[in-house]
Amino acid sequence: MVSIKDVARVAGVSDKTVSRVVNREPNVTRDTIEKVQLAIADLGYIPNLAARSIRSSRTNIIGIITDFISTTPYSGDIVRGVQDWAGANGRTVLLANTDGDLEREANVWRTFKAHRIDGVLYVAMYHRVVALAAGEVSIPTVLVNSHPEDGQDHPSIEPDDFGGSYDLTRHLLERGHRRIGYIRLNPLLLGANQRLDAFLAAAQAGGVAETDLTIRLGMEGPIGRETNYVYREALDILSLPDRPTALVCGNDEMALQAYLAALHLGLRVPDDITIVGFDDFRTVSLALKPELTTVALPYYDLGRQGADMLDQLVQGKGSYAERRVLKCAVVVRGSSR
Amino acid sequence: MVSIKDVARVAGVSDKTVSRVVNREPNVTRDTIEKVQLAIADLGYIPNLAARSIRSSRTNIIGIITDFISTTPYSGDIVRGVQDWAGANGRTVLLANTDGDLEREANVWRTFKAHRIDGVLYVAMYHRVVALAAGEVSIPTVLVNSHPEDGQDHPSIEPDDFGGSYDLTRHLLERGHRRIGYIRLNPLLLGANQRLDAFLAAAQAGGVAETDLTIRLGMEGPIGRETNYVYREALDILSLPDRPTALVCGNDEMALQAYLAALHLGLRVPDDITIVGFDDFRTVSLALKPELTTVALPYYDLGRQGADMLDQLVQGKGSYAERRVLKCAVVVRGSSR
DNA sequence: TGAGCCAATGTCGACGTCGTCAATTGAAAT
DNA sequence: ATTTCAATTGACGACGTCGACATTGGCTCA
Numbered sequence: 001m002v003s004i005k006d007v008a009r010v011a012g013v014s015d016k017t018v019s020r021v022v023n024r025e026p027n028v029t030r031d032t033i034e035k036v037q038l039a040i041a042d043l044g045y046i047p048n049l050a051a052r053s054i055r056s057s058r059t060n061i062i063g064i065i066t067d068f069i070s071t072t073p074y075s076g077d078i079v080r081g082v083q084d085w086a087g088a089n090g091r092t093v094l095l096a097n098t099d100g101d102l103e104r105e106a107n108v109w110r111t112f113k114a115h116r117i118d119g120v121l122y123v124a125m126y127h128r129v130v131a132l133a134a135g136e137v138s139i140p141t142v143l144v145n146s147h148p149e150d151g152q153d154h155p156s157i158e159p160d161d162f163g164g165s166y167d168l169t170r171h172l173l174e175r176g177h178r179r180i181g182y183i184r185l186n187p188l189l190l191g192a193n194q195r196l197d198a199f200l201a202a203a204q205a206g207g208v209a210e211t212d213l214t215i216r217l218g219m220e221g222p223i224g225r226e227t228n229y230v231y232r233e234a235l236d237i238l239s240l241p242d243r244p245t246a247l248v249c250g251n252d253e254m255a256l257q258a259y260l261a262a263l264h265l266g267l268r269v270p271d272d273i274t275i276v277g278f279d280d281f282r283t284v285s286l287a288l289k290p291e292l293t294t295v296a297l298p299y300y301d302l303g304r305q306g307a308d309m310l311d312q313l314v315q316g317k318g319s320y321a322e323r324r325v326l327k328c329a330v331v332v333r334g335s336s337r
Numbered sequence: 338m339v340s341i342k343d344v345a346r347v348a349g350v351s352d353k354t355v356s357r358v359v360n361r362e363p364n365v366t367r368d369t370i371e372k373v374q375l376a377i378a379d380l381g382y383i384p385n386l387a388a389r390s391i392r393s394s395r396t397n398i399i400g401i402i403t404d405f406i407s408t409t410p411y412s413g414d415i416v417r418g419v420q421d422w423a424g425a426n427g428r429t430v431l432l433a434n435t436d437g438d439l440e441r442e443a444n445v446w447r448t449f450k451a452h453r454i455d456g457v458l459y460v461a462m463y464h465r466v467v468a469l470a471a472g473e474v475s476i477p478t479v480l481v482n483s484h485p486e487d488g489q490d491h492p493s494i495e496p497d498d499f500g501g502s503y504d505l506t507r508h509l510l511e512r513g514h515r516r517i518g519y520i521r522l523n524p525l526l527l528g529a530n531q532r533l534d535a536f537l538a539a540a541q542a543g544g545v546a547e548t549d550l551t552i553r554l555g556m557e558g559p560i561g562r563e564t565n566y567v568y569r570e571a572l573d574i575l576s577l578p579d580r581p582t583a584l585v586c587g588n589d590e591m592a593l594q595a596y597l598a599a600l601h602l603g604l605r606v607p608d609d610i611t612i613v614g615f616d617d618f619r620t621v622s623l624a625l626k627p628e629l630t631t632v633a634l635p636y637y638d639l640g641r642q643g644a645d646m647l648d649q650l651v652q653g654k655g656s657y658a659e660r661r662v663l664k665c666a667v668v669v670r671g672s673s674r
Numbered sequence: 675t676g677a678g679c680c681a682a683t684g685t686c687g688a689c690g691t692c693g694t695c696a697a698t699t700g701a702a703a704t
Numbered sequence: 705a706t707t708t709c710a711a712t713t714g715a716c717g718a719c720g721t722c723g724a725c726a727t728t729g730g731c732t733c734a
Contacts, residue, residue: 016691049453096424366683
């Protein structure tokens with residue numbers, strides 16, 4: 001591999017001068033700069049970041065730890081947000097996945113420390129509370145799509161499930177819906193409760209009687225291996241004598257099943273029944289006909305802003321107490337009326 | 338940061354001896370080993386990989402370059418496969434995304450070279466032919482979910498779209514289907530042609546007259562911003578006077594729209610119409626009721642085996658001419674009969 | 675007893691980069 | 705002409721690790 005000394009020899013200057021040119025330090029003649037740049041181009045020299053980091057004890061690498069990278073489609077958008085930030089700010093991204101295994105997680109931390117990375121984004125693939133082994137974490141860390149347990153102090157950034165669900169429910173109330181069905185997410189998901197609570201709060205604030213709400217559990221069991229009652233429950237709700245005029249689903253995948261149930265019963269969306277989802281998981285929400293009214297999770301921004309928060313932290317400017325919450329916007333499409 | 342010398346001082350030995358213990362070299366007394374390990378634990382010493390890599394000019398880092406990480410859900414499984422391999426083999430993964438932008442791609446290569454990584458997995462998020470700027474690539478590189486242009490010599494690993502589609506079609510023929518509809522993927526996708534060709538080949542081999550096949554284009558236009566005719570075409574095909582008994586869709590997302598069209602027309606799956614997809618994109622294939630018969634893309638194995646091929650290459654054992662093709666298995670579920 | 679050998683440990687320097695400080699040069703100021 | 709100063713460049717060492725080689729001391733065997 002070609003090193004700074006090779007460049008120096010070819011350019012006829014000292015290695016330090018090459019270093020100055022590479023790092024754009026002042027007080028180098030235009031002449032010298034050109035000579036050096038020529039040599040650099042000739043040899044295809046690229047600075048060795050490992051060597052650089054030994055001297056400077058900053059690596060400009062940030063690490064991402066994910067738990068269940070593949071169970072939530074499109075949560076990859078979080079990673080993409082981080083990468084875009086990193087690319088724009090001269091950082092590189094180390095990626096590691098734990099599959100939720102504590103031993104693997106410990107390994108990941110060790111590897112990250114061995115690489116002397118500047119900071120860590122701990123990305124939960126479904127919205128939840130995270131407890132980091134207290135001793136482990138000596139690297140600045142930001143929790144993404146999650147927040148810390150009580151007593152732990154890591155900055156965090158997460159979606160406003162409550163607000164999104166509240167707004168979505170208000171959207172339905174404004175359209176005059178009064179009898180509403182609701183199919184819940186797996187209660188293990190933090191979003192499940194926040195979404196349901198917001199639904200109930202908005203309904204109550206809108207003066208809807210609790211007896212006009214039909215609430216069913218759509219899924220339960222361990223993440224990734226849950227049992228799924230959605231289709232059955234949707235059929236059931238839609239067959240009620242005083243059938244709701246709107247059906248709210250815990251997420252878009254559930255909404256898909258609600259569509260199937262409605263169509264199976266000969267009901268038209270949205271003429272006979274309004275169906276809404278959550279997540280704006282586009283492979284589903286845009287494939288459904290009519291397209292699905294839902295709430296967009298700000299995955300990309302979670303990653304991008306999370307990276308920025310981490311950077312503040314690394315530079316000693318951030319606050320360990322920051323809890324950032326990102327708005328989830330209602331996306332109105334054809335499935336609601 | 339605590340270094341090997343700190344450990345040496347505390348343990349009362351030389352730094353080299355600590356190095357020996359850390360790297361499990363022979364000819365160290367049990368006594369010494371214990372002393373050193375104690376000091377290591379006390380100080381929380383973790384070897385600095387950057388320093389190590391300077392000496393050894395091997396980093397044990399592999400890079401992943403992705404293009405459109407988020408447009409294909411679950412293609413993240415490729416990355417997961419790579420990570421699992423890396424975790425099991427003591428490697429770390431650097432991740433970079435180009436969004437299909439050539440300038441960003443050039444940057445990524447430069448960054449990877451600056452990190453002196455051992456090799457690169459170039460991961461296409463949809464199956465396609467890839468042309469790497471010839472001059473750029475001086476790092477061992479394996480193409481994943483893609484294969485090189487004629488004349489380029491990089492090993493590659495990709496799914497057997499043709500075989501999967503052929504088997505799927507045979508599955509239908511075996512069940513007695515003779516009038517079959519087909520909705521094509523965006524022709525820009527490599528898989529689109531392979532899947533269609535296999536469909537036609539299998540149909541012909543099965544003695545089906547071409548006039549009994551109804552083939553429609555489901556999508557066209559630039560990836561990520563295509564126009565979608567699937568629902569309309571499905572409605573149309575299913576309304577034909579001599580309606581097919583089976584409808585083959587380019588992928589699962591299209592199959593979803595075919596379901597909706599079928600249900601809209603009052604048809605039952607699979608009693609009135611058999612529908613099959615491709616990809617086994619589980620958020621859709623398992624959410625559909627009945628669940629979808631489809632073909633599984635071996636994303637995870639693409640990543641895992643790709644990493645292994647890269648490792649061979651890095652060690653000088655691999656062949657630059659290797660073109661590995663992974664079988665795509667038919668997954669029979671309730672949507673076909 | 676002493677030559678020979680091996681196990682155990684240490685010393686030193688190099689990897690590539692850059693911070694520190696010194697050396698050199700030329701021009702401005704006296 | 706001499707001093708002063710700033711701009712430019714270079715020599716050197718340190719970062720953390722480990723390979724090459726040296727040293728030490730005890731043991732074996734004739």
